[in-house]
Amino acid sequence: MPTSIDVVFTPDLLPFSDLTGKTVVVTDILRATTTITLAVANGATAITPVLTPEDAFRLAADQPNTLIGGERGGVKVDGFDLGNSPREYTQAVVSDRQIVLTTTNGTRTLQACRAAERILVGSFLNLRATVDQLAQVEGELVIACSGREGGFCTEDTVFAGACVAALEETQLTDAAETAKLLYQTHRDDLLGMLKNCYHGRSLARIGLGEDLEFCAQVDLVDVAPHLIDGRITA
Numbered sequence: 001m002p003t004s005i006d007v008v009f010t011p012d013l014l015p016f017s018d019l020t021g022k023t024v025v026v027t028d029i030l031r032a033t034t035t036i037t038l039a040v041a042n043g044a045t046a047i048t049p050v051l052t053p054e055d056a057f058r059l060a061a062d063q064p065n066t067l068i069g070g071e072r073g074g075v076k077v078d079g080f081d082l083g084n085s086p087r088e089y090t091q092a093v094v095s096d097r098q099i100v101l102t103t104t105n106g107t108r109t110l111q112a113c114r115a116a117e118r119i120l121v122g123s124f125l126n127l128r129a130t131v132d133q134l135a136q137v138e139g140e141l142v143i144a145c146s147g148r149e150g151g152f153c154t155e156d157t158v159f160a161g162a163c164v165a166a167l168e169e170t171q172l173t174d175a176a177e178t179a180k181l182l183y184q185t186h187r188d189d190l191l192g193m194l195k196n197c198y199h200g201r202s203l204a205r206i207g208l209g210e211d212l213e214f215c216a217q218v219d220l221v222d223v224a225p226h227l228i229d230g231r232i233t234a
């Protein structure tokens with residue numbers, strides 16, 4: 001069991017946390033870490049998160065067998081193979097392929113956690129697999145929410161609270177206690193929470209409401225992707 005759990009609500013707060021020697025779970029429920037979880041479960045060999053579309057094009061040009069995915073404003077970037085909808089990352093599309101991914105908030109959070117000793121990628125799709133890994137952590141655990149453009153978002157905090165709630169008898173910071181309370185409020189209607197939160201409403205407005213149903217699924221897959229040396233693998 002971890003010795004303590006903290007939740008960091010936005011990547012802009014990460015510089016105030018010393019992640020050295022700690023385990024971090026990065027989450028961006030809508031939608032980056034949901035998409036990454038599914039891509040790994042569907043056989044993608046590695047996902048490399050990068051900050052900008054320019055970085056993505058540059059890196060993919062040097063790597064054979066690579067798809068470029070991600071979004072800006074929720075929609076696929078011109079010239080990319082894939083957007084950021086998990087529904088696009090089917091086995092037929094991603095199996096045995098490498099993916100370079102850039103998203104507005106999620107890949108930024110992954111980059112910001114580089115100082116951590118171990119980095120996992122979590123979503124509702126792999127909640128049980130994530131918690132199973134976290135239960136074995138012996139040091140300090142930080143759950144890093146991607147938030148929305150530097151601000152707080154409900155859905156990532158609810159996921160953080162789900163992890164906290166599953167790891168009882170651990171010392172919690174006030175942020176972790178608060179995340180647990182938010183999860184307890186929403187656990188019986190995760191889809192309702194996603195439909196009601198700011199980003200969920202934005203995705204529905206641009207015709208991506210089906211993604212909310214996808215992202216609300218709990219324990220769809222049994223993978224615990226890790227970010228190691230800049231690449232996310234199973």
Ligand code: MLT
Pocket residue numbers: 028030031032033071074075084103104105106107146203
């Ligand atoms: C992000 O990283 O900001 C998100 O995944 C945005 C999205 O595609 O919904």
